[in-house]
Amino acid sequence: MIDKTDSKGKILPEMILICQNLVNNLQHPNEYIRGVTIRFLCRLNETEIIVPLIPSILANLEHRHPYIRRNAILAVMAIYKLPQGEQLLVDAPEMIEKVLSTEADQSAKRNAFLMLFTCAQDRAVNYLLTHVDRVSEWGELLQMVVLELIRKVCRANKGEKGKYIKIIISLLSVPSAAVIYECAGTLVSLSFAPTAIKAAANTYCQLLLSQSDNNVKLIGEELWVWDYLI
Structure with missing residues (x-):
């Protein structure tokens, strides 16, 4: 491991030079250079x-x-998420929540929601429940993270299931086959009630009729399992 500080704990001159070069890249007029530099920083853990x-x-x-x-x-x-990260970015959850509320790009919106889901789950849940009537309009990537959040919340607190069934049902009618498939699996993971299993089985049937790729075989296997349970 390369030393980054001297015996007194002060950062070495060469490290200062590296930091300055990175700052220059983060302010570079070329978007690709900025983006690649930011992606590189996601892998660093040297404060x-x-x-x-x-x-x-x-x-x-x-x-x-x-x-x-x-x-x-x-x-x-x-x-x-670094060991001292909460001290380095005290206002990060609040900051990203504001980004989420104003962001128009679906991939950026998904990343913002993922950040809250990972680092400030209560804020992610609050945002989801505040915009419950618009979830079906969100992009596929964000909807997939929403379903992941629902599964996590409901595993931790089974009494919360009722809040999220409406969201799952609304997502059963979105254009994305991947989201619909995840909805069906999420639905039966939350409840073994006959109505939930029937809704999931119907969803799998519709996917079998509308999709032709190899994933249909997997769907067919799951459909057989739920048909057996019913």
């Missing part, structure tokens, strides 16, 4: 290098190009 870069990373949350914003959100999440 000595990361701390000087935080202001530039946060500035990229408001960049005009969605590619930059998407990666900046992931970088904020990666920093916040």
Whole structure:
């Protein structure tokens, strides 16, 4: 491991130079260079290098190009998950929640919701329940994270299931076959009630009729299982 500080704990000159180069890249007029640099920072865990870069990373949350914003959100999440991350970015959940409420790009919106789901679950749940009537209009990637959140919340607290059934039912009519498939699985994971199993079985049947790829075989196997349970 390369030393980044001297015997007195001060950052070495070469590390300062590296940090300055990274700052320059984070402010580079070329969006690709910015994006690649931000993605690289998602894999770093050296706080000595990361701390000087935080202001530039946060500035990229408001960049005009969605590619930059998407990666900046992931970088904020990666920093916040570090051992001292909550001290480095105290306001990160609140900041990302604001981004989520204003973001138009679906991939960036998905990343923001994922950050809250991972680092501030209560905020993710609150956002979901506040916008429950619009979930079916969200993009496929975000809807998949929503279903993952629902499964996690309901596994931890089975009494919460009733709040989320409406969301799952609303997603059964979206265009995405992947989301519909996940909805059916989520539905039966929450309840073995005959109505839930029937709704899941009907969903699998419709997927069998409308899809022709190899995943249909898997759907058919699951349908057989639920038909047996019924």
